Amino acid sequence: MTNPKYKSDELEEFFEAVLMLETLEDCYKFFEDICTVRELNSISQRLEVAKLLKIRKTYSEIEKETGASTATISRVNRALHYGADGYDIVLDNLIAKGLKKDK
Template identity: 50%
Template sequence: MAEKIENHLTKQLCEAIASLKTLEQISSFLEDVCTISEYKALAQRFEVARLLDEGVKYEDIVEQTGASTATISRVKRCLVYGRDGYELALTNLKKKRNQRRSSRSLRKAKFEKERAERKKAVRENE
């Protein structure tokens, strides 16, 4: 935010993350790069951002995540005044989840239609 952190090293790190193709690869990378505490803190902050985005109250976020009010405030500040990184990730994640739900619904509808057609064919052959 106030301090510019972008340089050739941070760019290289972002390029490395962007080069990874699967959740497993990204998880392996983060486990190697971060300490357990850092990895958990990143995950916690993202969950705080998700909950704030959904309009959940601070007290409930503290209870659900164990995050301090200082952490919640910091994440909120990034959501409001930051570079839209959380917002972009949250939006992309929502789209991906909606696409999966939509795909499942289509598969289920197709299955139900085929099942009804099979039942109809069986009845007609009786």
């Protein structure tokens, strides 16, 4: 269930736009235009932190591997346990994809 405090027509249109992206190249082009490099790095770092938490890495391992602060790791951990399950929608597939690459 989505959190109604975040809902808006503009946000729904943004999400619809994201769903129109068909390739990685499309994603790079769109997000390069709409986000700063810092924003993209922060978002991708949080996803990496979530992935590492999901595979049971420790805070210190994650901090060393990603450069994320313990505050960021804690925030992501809280979202994993008490959030809207958004990470779970993609994490299992990302982890499986990563494991296949390692073989």
